[in-house]
Amino acid sequence: MSNFERPNVRNMKGYAPGEQLSAPDIIKLNTNESPFPPTKRVGELLENFNYEALNLYPDPTSSLLREFIAEMHGLTPRNIAITHGGDEGLRLAMTTFVDPGECCLFEDPTYSLYSVLAGIQNAKSLSLALNEDWSLPNDFVDRAIKSEAKLTFIVNPHAPSGRFLTAKALSAIADSTPGVLLIDEAYFDFVDTELKYDTAEIVKNHENVLALRTLSKGYGLAGLRLAYLVGNEKLVAPIREKTADSYNTSRLNQELGLVALQDQDYANNVWNRIRIERSRLSEELRKLGFKVNPSQTNFILVESSELKINAKQIYDRLRESGVLVRYFDTSRLKNAFRVTVGTKNQNEIFLEKLSAIC
Ligand SMILES: Cc1ncc(COP(=O)(O)O)c(C=O)c1O
Numbered sequence: 001m002s003n004f005e006r007p008n009v010r011n012m013k014g015y016a017p018g019e020q021l022s023a024p025d026i027i028k029l030n031t032n033e034s035p036f037p038p039t040k041r042v043g044e045l046l047e048n049f050n051y052e053a054l055n056l057y058p059d060p061t062s063s064l065l066r067e068f069i070a071e072m073h074g075l076t077p078r079n080i081a082i083t084h085g086g087d088e089g090l091r092l093a094m095t096t097f098v099d100p101g102e103c104c105l106f107e108d109p110t111y112s113l114y115s116v117l118a119g120i121q122n123a124k125s126l127s128l129a130l131n132e133d134w135s136l137p138n139d140f141v142d143r144a145i146k147s148e149a150k151l152t153f154i155v156n157p158h159a160p161s162g163r164f165l166t167a168k169a170l171s172a173i174a175d176s177t178p179g180v181l182l183i184d185e186a187y188f189d190f191v192d193t194e195l196k197y198d199t200a201e202i203v204k205n206h207e208n209v210l211a212l213r214t215l216s217k218g219y220g221l222a223g224l225r226l227a228y229l230v231g232n233e234k235l236v237a238p239i240r241e242k243t244a245d246s247y248n249t250s251r252l253n254q255e256l257g258l259v260a261l262q263d264q265d266y267a268n269n270v271w272n273r274i275r276i277e278r279s280r281l282s283e284e285l286r287k288l289g290f291k292v293n294p295s296q297t298n299f300i301l302v303e304s305s306e307l308k309i310n311a312k313q314i315y316d317r318l319r320e321s322g323v324l325v326r327y328f329d330t331s332r333l334k335n336a337f338r339v340t341v342g343t344k345n346q347n348e349i350f351l352e353k354l355s356a357i358c
Contacts, residue, residue, distance in 0.1 A: 008100075012119035015112060018326055027349055029340040030324040032159075032187070032299050034220035036270050036343070039263040042221075042256050049252065058251040061240075065254050068261055069228055073200040078233040081240045082249045082257075085225040086186050086214035090153075091117055093210060093229070096243045097180045098123045098150045105149040107136065109160060109332055111184065114153045123150075129332070134161035134293065136169075141176045150179040157187050160328065160338045162295025167197035174206040180235065183211045187297035189218025189271050190278070195296065199230060207232040217298060219260045219267055226257045274298050278341045284351050288358055298341045305335040309358060317357045323350050 003010070018031035037043075066077040073079070083089035090113060098104055100122035106114045108127035118125040126147050128137055136154075137143075144152050154173065157164045174181045185199065199211045214227035226249070229236060249257075260267075282292045282300055291303035304311045315327035315337050326338040339350065 006122070008119060008122040012116065015116040019324060021324065025322055027323045027342065027346050029342050029346065029350060030326040030338075031222075032217060032297070032340045033222045034217060034270060034274075034298070035341070035346060036220050036273070038220040038260050039266040041259040041263050041266075045255060045259050049255070054251060056251075057247055058249060058254055060246050062249045062254050065249070065258050065261075066228075068258055069230075072261065073230060074198075075200050075203070075230065076233075079200075079203065079230055079236055081229040081231075081236045081244065082254075083227045083229060083244065084248050084253075085216060086184070086212050086227040087113060088225075088244075088248065089212045089214075089227050089229045090114065090182070090184070091120075092239050092243050093151060093180065093182050094118065094121050094123070096239050102150045103147040104151045104153070105144050105147060106153040107155070107158070109328070109330065110153065111155055111159050111186075130158075130161075134158060134163040136165075136173075141173055144173075144177045144179075148178055151182060152177045152179065153182050153184060155184040155186070157191060157296040159187065159297065160299070160326075160333070160336075161293050161301050162297045162299065163293070164191060164195060164296040166195075167202055170197075170202060170209075171205065174202065174209050177208065179208065181206070181209050183209060185211050186214050187217055187299075188213065189267070190274055190298045191296045192275060203231055207234060210235050215257055215260060218271060220270065221256070221260060224253060224256060226253050274341050277344060277347055280344075281339075281341055281347050281351070285354075288351075288355055299338050300341065301336055301338050303336045311335050311337045314354070314357055318350070318353055321353045321357075323353050325350075 062082040065082055066080045069080050070077045083092060094117040098121055103124040103126055104118045105126045108129045115125045128140055128143055131137060170183060203209050203211060210229055210231035212227060212229055215224065216222035229239065278295060285292045285302055293301040304314060311334065312327055315325055318325055
Protein backbone atom coordinates (compact mmCIF):
# COMPACT_ATOMS: atom_id res chain seq x y z
CA MET A 1 0.00 0.00 0.00
CA SER A 2 1.35 3.43 -0.88
CA ASN A 3 1.55 6.26 1.61
CA PHE A 4 0.58 8.93 -0.85
CA GLU A 5 -2.99 9.48 0.31
CA ARG A 6 -3.87 11.93 3.10
CA PRO A 7 -3.73 10.25 6.56
CA ASN A 8 -7.47 10.62 7.11
CA VAL A 9 -8.15 8.93 3.78
CA ARG A 10 -5.70 6.18 4.65
CA ASN A 11 -7.41 5.54 7.96
CA MET A 12 -11.05 5.75 6.90
CA LYS A 13 -13.37 3.09 5.52
CA GLY A 14 -15.00 3.73 2.15
CA TYR A 15 -18.72 3.57 1.48
CA ALA A 16 -20.00 0.02 0.96
CA PRO A 17 -22.70 0.08 -1.73
CA GLY A 18 -25.43 -2.56 -1.70
CA GLU A 19 -24.81 -5.57 -3.94
CA GLN A 20 -25.49 -4.91 -7.60
CA LEU A 21 -26.04 -8.43 -8.92
CA SER A 22 -27.51 -8.40 -12.38
CA ALA A 23 -28.54 -12.04 -13.01
CA PRO A 24 -31.94 -11.87 -14.72
CA ASP A 25 -33.68 -14.19 -12.26
CA ILE A 26 -32.54 -12.33 -9.11
CA ILE A 27 -35.26 -10.36 -7.34
CA LYS A 28 -33.41 -7.26 -6.31
CA LEU A 29 -35.01 -5.60 -3.30
CA ASN A 30 -31.83 -4.34 -1.62
CA THR A 31 -31.00 -0.83 -2.88
CA ASN A 32 -34.34 0.97 -3.04
CA GLU A 33 -34.46 1.39 -6.79
CA SER A 34 -37.83 1.77 -8.46
CA PRO A 35 -39.10 -1.58 -9.71
CA PHE A 36 -40.58 0.28 -12.68
CA PRO A 37 -38.74 1.68 -15.70
CA PRO A 38 -38.69 5.42 -16.28
CA THR A 39 -41.37 7.05 -18.46
CA LYS A 40 -41.44 5.95 -22.12
CA ARG A 41 -40.50 9.52 -23.03
CA VAL A 42 -36.98 8.69 -21.81
CA GLY A 43 -36.81 5.80 -24.29
CA GLU A 44 -38.19 7.95 -27.11
CA LEU A 45 -35.62 10.65 -26.43
CA LEU A 46 -32.81 8.12 -26.37
CA GLU A 47 -33.92 6.77 -29.76
CA ASN A 48 -33.97 10.24 -31.26
CA PHE A 49 -31.04 11.71 -29.34
CA ASN A 50 -28.75 13.83 -31.49
CA TYR A 51 -25.50 12.00 -30.72
CA GLU A 52 -23.59 14.28 -33.08
CA ALA A 53 -24.00 17.15 -30.62
CA LEU A 54 -21.90 15.24 -28.09
CA ASN A 55 -18.78 16.84 -29.55
CA LEU A 56 -19.87 20.02 -27.75
CA TYR A 57 -19.84 20.62 -24.01
CA PRO A 58 -23.25 20.70 -22.31
CA ASP A 59 -24.88 23.87 -20.96
CA PRO A 60 -22.76 24.45 -17.80
CA THR A 61 -25.73 26.03 -16.03
CA SER A 62 -28.29 23.28 -16.94
CA SER A 63 -30.60 26.21 -17.49
CA LEU A 64 -33.64 24.45 -19.01
CA LEU A 65 -33.63 21.78 -16.35
CA ARG A 66 -33.16 24.28 -13.53
CA GLU A 67 -35.95 26.48 -14.88
CA PHE A 68 -38.34 23.54 -15.01
CA ILE A 69 -37.46 22.35 -11.51
CA ALA A 70 -37.70 25.88 -10.13
CA GLU A 71 -41.19 26.23 -11.60
CA MET A 72 -42.23 22.86 -10.14
CA HIS A 73 -41.29 24.14 -6.69
CA GLY A 74 -42.48 27.72 -7.15
CA LEU A 75 -38.91 29.01 -6.79
CA THR A 76 -36.34 30.56 -9.13
CA PRO A 77 -33.47 28.80 -10.96
CA ARG A 78 -31.10 30.56 -8.55
CA ASN A 79 -32.49 28.25 -5.84
CA ILE A 80 -31.54 25.09 -7.74
CA ALA A 81 -28.22 23.28 -8.30
CA ILE A 82 -28.16 20.16 -10.47
CA THR A 83 -25.88 17.34 -9.33
CA HIS A 84 -24.54 14.03 -10.61
CA GLY A 85 -26.83 11.95 -8.42
CA GLY A 86 -27.73 12.82 -4.86
CA ASP A 87 -24.38 11.54 -3.67
CA GLU A 88 -22.61 14.36 -5.49
CA GLY A 89 -25.02 16.85 -3.90
CA LEU A 90 -24.08 15.52 -0.46
CA ARG A 91 -20.39 15.67 -1.26
CA LEU A 92 -20.73 19.26 -2.47
CA ALA A 93 -22.54 20.26 0.71
CA MET A 94 -19.67 18.78 2.72
CA THR A 95 -16.89 20.44 0.73
CA THR A 96 -18.69 23.79 0.51
CA PHE A 97 -19.79 24.24 4.13
CA VAL A 98 -17.44 22.25 6.35
CA ASP A 99 -13.76 22.91 7.02
CA PRO A 100 -11.47 20.04 8.09
CA GLY A 101 -11.76 19.67 11.87
CA GLU A 102 -15.25 21.17 12.01
CA CYS A 103 -18.25 19.14 13.05
CA CYS A 104 -21.06 17.48 11.08
CA LEU A 105 -24.03 16.00 12.82
CA PHE A 106 -26.31 13.18 11.79
CA GLU A 107 -28.80 10.65 13.04
CA ASP A 108 -27.77 7.12 13.99
CA PRO A 109 -28.65 5.08 12.05
CA THR A 110 -28.73 7.05 8.83
CA TYR A 111 -27.43 6.98 5.25
CA SER A 112 -23.91 5.71 5.81
CA LEU A 113 -22.39 7.91 3.11
CA TYR A 114 -22.54 10.99 5.39
CA SER A 115 -19.82 9.78 7.72
CA VAL A 116 -17.70 8.67 4.77
CA LEU A 117 -17.91 12.17 3.27
CA ALA A 118 -16.99 13.66 6.64
CA GLY A 119 -14.01 11.27 6.73
CA ILE A 120 -12.81 12.42 3.30
CA GLN A 121 -13.11 16.06 4.39
CA ASN A 122 -11.33 15.26 7.68
CA ALA A 123 -14.31 16.73 9.51
CA LYS A 124 -15.59 15.49 12.86
CA SER A 125 -18.66 13.27 12.83
CA LEU A 126 -21.18 13.39 15.64
CA SER A 127 -23.95 10.82 15.28
CA LEU A 128 -26.87 10.91 17.68
CA ALA A 129 -28.73 7.69 18.43
CA LEU A 130 -32.39 7.83 17.47
CA ASN A 131 -35.01 6.84 20.03
CA GLU A 132 -36.53 3.35 20.06
CA ASP A 133 -39.32 4.53 17.71
CA TRP A 134 -36.77 6.22 15.39
CA SER A 135 -37.78 9.71 16.51
CA LEU A 136 -35.04 12.29 17.09
CA PRO A 137 -33.56 12.43 20.58
CA ASN A 138 -34.80 15.43 22.60
CA ASP A 139 -31.33 16.92 22.80
CA PHE A 140 -30.70 16.80 19.02
CA VAL A 141 -30.70 20.57 18.59
CA ASP A 142 -28.79 21.21 21.84
CA ARG A 143 -26.06 18.87 20.65
CA ALA A 144 -25.97 20.65 17.28
CA ILE A 145 -25.49 23.95 19.09
CA LYS A 146 -22.87 22.62 21.53
CA SER A 147 -20.85 20.94 18.80
CA GLU A 148 -21.15 24.04 16.57
CA ALA A 149 -22.18 21.70 13.76
CA LYS A 150 -21.49 23.27 10.40
CA LEU A 151 -23.68 20.76 8.62
CA THR A 152 -26.55 18.71 10.03
CA PHE A 153 -28.05 15.92 7.94
CA ILE A 154 -31.61 14.75 8.41
CA VAL A 155 -33.07 12.17 6.04
CA ASN A 156 -36.76 12.74 5.57
CA PRO A 157 -38.44 10.36 5.23
CA HIS A 158 -35.79 8.55 7.19
CA ALA A 159 -33.57 5.78 5.89
CA PRO A 160 -33.55 3.02 6.97
CA SER A 161 -36.68 3.26 9.16
CA GLY A 162 -39.14 5.05 6.84
CA ARG A 163 -40.15 7.49 9.62
CA PHE A 164 -41.49 10.89 8.53
CA LEU A 165 -40.94 14.32 10.10
CA THR A 166 -43.37 17.20 9.56
CA ALA A 167 -42.44 20.61 8.18
CA LYS A 168 -43.07 22.04 11.65
CA ALA A 169 -40.53 19.70 13.24
CA LEU A 170 -37.96 20.42 10.54
CA SER A 171 -38.51 24.18 10.78
CA ALA A 172 -37.96 24.06 14.53
CA ILE A 173 -34.62 22.32 13.95
CA ALA A 174 -33.65 24.75 11.20
CA ASP A 175 -34.46 27.69 13.50
CA SER A 176 -31.88 26.55 16.04
CA THR A 177 -29.16 24.62 14.22
CA PRO A 178 -26.03 26.75 14.02
CA GLY A 179 -24.98 25.71 10.50
CA VAL A 180 -26.59 24.36 7.36
CA LEU A 181 -29.44 21.88 7.73
CA LEU A 182 -29.41 19.45 4.84
CA ILE A 183 -32.79 17.71 4.50
CA ASP A 184 -32.14 14.64 2.40
CA GLU A 185 -35.45 14.05 0.63
CA ALA A 186 -34.25 11.15 -1.53
CA TYR A 187 -37.50 9.25 -0.79
CA PHE A 188 -39.92 12.19 -0.54
CA ASP A 189 -41.82 11.23 -3.71
CA PHE A 190 -43.27 8.18 -1.95
CA VAL A 191 -44.73 10.09 1.02
CA ASP A 192 -48.54 9.87 1.23
CA THR A 193 -49.93 12.91 -0.61
CA GLU A 194 -51.86 14.15 2.42
CA LEU A 195 -48.66 14.20 4.51
CA LYS A 196 -46.36 15.89 2.00
CA TYR A 197 -45.13 19.35 2.95
CA ASP A 198 -43.94 22.11 0.66
CA THR A 199 -40.14 22.00 0.60
CA ALA A 200 -40.06 25.45 -1.02
CA GLU A 201 -41.82 26.96 2.00
CA ILE A 202 -39.15 25.63 4.36
CA VAL A 203 -36.41 26.88 2.06
CA LYS A 204 -38.04 30.33 1.73
CA ASN A 205 -38.35 30.66 5.50
CA HIS A 206 -34.90 29.35 6.42
CA GLU A 207 -31.80 30.59 4.72
CA ASN A 208 -29.77 27.72 6.22
CA VAL A 209 -31.84 24.88 4.69
CA LEU A 210 -30.71 22.88 1.70
CA ALA A 211 -32.97 20.05 0.47
CA LEU A 212 -31.84 17.20 -1.72
CA ARG A 213 -34.05 15.50 -4.31
CA THR A 214 -33.00 12.70 -6.64
CA LEU A 215 -34.44 11.19 -9.80
CA SER A 216 -32.90 7.84 -8.84
CA LYS A 217 -35.83 6.54 -6.82
CA GLY A 218 -39.13 8.22 -7.69
CA TYR A 219 -38.39 8.60 -11.41
CA GLY A 220 -36.76 5.19 -11.93
CA LEU A 221 -33.46 6.73 -13.04
CA ALA A 222 -30.86 5.38 -10.61
CA GLY A 223 -28.72 4.37 -13.60
CA LEU A 224 -28.68 7.90 -14.98
CA ARG A 225 -27.19 9.79 -11.97
CA LEU A 226 -29.23 12.97 -11.67
CA ALA A 227 -30.38 14.92 -8.62
CA TYR A 228 -30.74 18.49 -7.41
CA LEU A 229 -30.30 20.70 -4.39
CA VAL A 230 -32.93 23.27 -3.43
CA GLY A 231 -32.07 26.16 -1.15
CA ASN A 232 -31.66 29.84 -0.53
CA GLU A 233 -29.56 31.31 -3.31
CA LYS A 234 -26.84 32.19 -0.80
CA LEU A 235 -26.37 28.46 -0.18
CA VAL A 236 -26.80 27.37 -3.77
CA ALA A 237 -24.57 29.98 -5.45
CA PRO A 238 -21.23 28.84 -3.98
CA ILE A 239 -22.03 25.28 -5.02
CA ARG A 240 -23.07 26.15 -8.55
CA GLU A 241 -20.45 28.79 -9.14
CA LYS A 242 -17.47 27.36 -7.28
CA THR A 243 -17.43 23.86 -5.85
CA ALA A 244 -19.36 21.83 -8.47
CA ASP A 245 -17.58 20.73 -11.63
CA SER A 246 -18.32 23.16 -14.47
CA TYR A 247 -19.88 20.40 -16.56
CA ASN A 248 -21.21 18.05 -13.90
CA THR A 249 -24.42 17.34 -15.84
CA SER A 250 -24.02 15.83 -19.29
CA ARG A 251 -26.08 16.87 -22.31
CA LEU A 252 -27.86 13.52 -22.16
CA ASN A 253 -28.66 13.82 -18.44
CA GLN A 254 -30.05 17.33 -18.85
CA GLU A 255 -32.37 16.27 -21.65
CA LEU A 256 -33.44 12.95 -20.12
CA GLY A 257 -34.01 14.52 -16.71
CA LEU A 258 -36.24 17.15 -18.22
CA VAL A 259 -38.53 14.70 -20.03
CA ALA A 260 -38.75 12.49 -16.95
CA LEU A 261 -39.78 15.42 -14.74
CA GLN A 262 -42.25 16.67 -17.35
CA ASP A 263 -44.19 13.40 -17.22
CA GLN A 264 -45.69 13.94 -13.76
CA ASP A 265 -48.73 11.74 -14.59
CA TYR A 266 -46.48 8.74 -15.07
CA ALA A 267 -44.43 9.56 -11.95
CA ASN A 268 -47.56 9.96 -9.79
CA ASN A 269 -48.93 6.69 -11.07
CA VAL A 270 -45.71 4.89 -10.08
CA TRP A 271 -45.68 6.51 -6.60
CA ASN A 272 -49.29 5.43 -6.02
CA ARG A 273 -48.57 1.88 -7.05
CA ILE A 274 -45.62 1.78 -4.64
CA ARG A 275 -47.77 3.18 -1.80
CA ILE A 276 -50.42 0.51 -2.38
CA GLU A 277 -47.83 -2.27 -2.43
CA ARG A 278 -46.08 -0.78 0.63
CA SER A 279 -49.30 -1.12 2.66
CA ARG A 280 -50.02 -4.61 1.40
CA LEU A 281 -46.46 -5.82 1.98
CA SER A 282 -46.39 -4.29 5.50
CA GLU A 283 -49.63 -6.06 6.34
CA GLU A 284 -48.42 -9.43 5.06
CA LEU A 285 -45.13 -9.08 6.96
CA ARG A 286 -47.00 -8.34 10.17
CA LYS A 287 -49.09 -11.46 9.63
CA LEU A 288 -45.85 -13.46 9.44
CA GLY A 289 -44.97 -12.19 12.93
CA PHE A 290 -42.49 -9.45 12.05
CA LYS A 291 -42.36 -6.01 13.61
CA VAL A 292 -42.85 -3.65 10.70
CA ASN A 293 -41.96 0.01 10.96
CA PRO A 294 -44.51 2.37 9.39
CA SER A 295 -42.85 3.65 6.23
CA GLN A 296 -43.29 6.71 4.04
CA THR A 297 -40.61 5.51 1.61
CA ASN A 298 -40.28 2.78 -1.02
CA PHE A 299 -38.77 0.37 1.50
CA ILE A 300 -39.71 -1.25 4.78
CA LEU A 301 -37.55 -1.93 7.82
CA VAL A 302 -38.54 -5.34 9.15
CA GLU A 303 -37.54 -6.44 12.64
CA SER A 304 -37.28 -10.10 13.53
CA SER A 305 -36.46 -9.96 17.25
CA GLU A 306 -39.59 -11.87 18.26
CA LEU A 307 -38.94 -14.76 15.86
CA LYS A 308 -36.71 -17.80 16.35
CA ILE A 309 -34.76 -17.08 13.19
CA ASN A 310 -32.51 -14.01 13.16
CA ALA A 311 -32.32 -11.30 10.50
CA LYS A 312 -28.92 -12.34 9.21
CA GLN A 313 -30.12 -15.90 8.68
CA ILE A 314 -33.19 -14.60 6.88
CA TYR A 315 -31.01 -12.39 4.66
CA ASP A 316 -28.71 -15.34 3.84
CA ARG A 317 -31.54 -17.75 3.12
CA LEU A 318 -33.39 -15.25 0.95
CA ARG A 319 -30.18 -14.59 -0.95
CA GLU A 320 -29.69 -18.32 -1.56
CA SER A 321 -33.20 -18.47 -2.95
CA GLY A 322 -32.59 -15.55 -5.33
CA VAL A 323 -34.08 -12.64 -3.37
CA LEU A 324 -31.77 -9.83 -2.29
CA VAL A 325 -32.70 -7.64 0.68
CA ARG A 326 -30.37 -5.39 2.72
CA TYR A 327 -28.83 -6.44 6.01
CA PHE A 328 -26.85 -3.95 8.11
CA ASP A 329 -24.32 -5.48 10.44
CA THR A 330 -24.55 -2.88 13.21
CA SER A 331 -25.64 -3.29 16.82
CA ARG A 332 -28.80 -1.20 16.35
CA LEU A 333 -29.91 -2.95 13.16
CA LYS A 334 -28.71 -6.49 13.69
CA ASN A 335 -32.25 -7.77 14.26
CA ALA A 336 -33.60 -6.12 11.14
CA PHE A 337 -33.48 -6.24 7.38
CA ARG A 338 -34.64 -3.66 4.88
CA VAL A 339 -36.71 -4.66 1.89
CA THR A 340 -37.43 -2.42 -1.09
CA VAL A 341 -41.05 -2.40 -2.25
CA GLY A 342 -41.06 -4.22 -5.58
CA THR A 343 -43.74 -4.94 -8.14
CA LYS A 344 -46.73 -6.98 -6.94
CA ASN A 345 -45.20 -10.06 -8.51
CA GLN A 346 -41.75 -9.51 -6.95
CA ASN A 347 -43.33 -8.91 -3.55
CA GLU A 348 -45.38 -12.11 -3.86
CA ILE A 349 -42.25 -14.14 -4.56
CA PHE A 350 -40.39 -12.46 -1.69
CA LEU A 351 -43.27 -13.21 0.70
CA GLU A 352 -43.50 -16.80 -0.46
CA LYS A 353 -39.77 -17.41 0.09
CA LEU A 354 -39.82 -15.58 3.41
CA SER A 355 -42.75 -17.51 4.70
CA ALA A 356 -41.05 -20.79 3.72
CA ILE A 357 -37.92 -19.69 5.65
CA CYS A 358 -39.88 -18.71 8.75
C1 LIG B 1 -30.87 8.63 2.05
C2 LIG B 1 -30.25 8.69 0.70
N1 LIG B 1 -29.81 9.87 0.24
C3 LIG B 1 -29.24 9.99 -0.95
C4 LIG B 1 -29.06 8.90 -1.77
C5 LIG B 1 -28.34 9.11 -3.06
O1 LIG B 1 -29.00 8.65 -4.17
P1 LIG B 1 -28.47 8.96 -5.62
O2 LIG B 1 -27.01 9.28 -5.54
O3 LIG B 1 -28.75 7.74 -6.40
O4 LIG B 1 -29.25 10.14 -6.10
C6 LIG B 1 -29.48 7.63 -1.33
C7 LIG B 1 -29.28 6.43 -2.16
O5 LIG B 1 -29.58 5.32 -1.83
C8 LIG B 1 -30.10 7.53 -0.07
O6 LIG B 1 -30.53 6.36 0.40
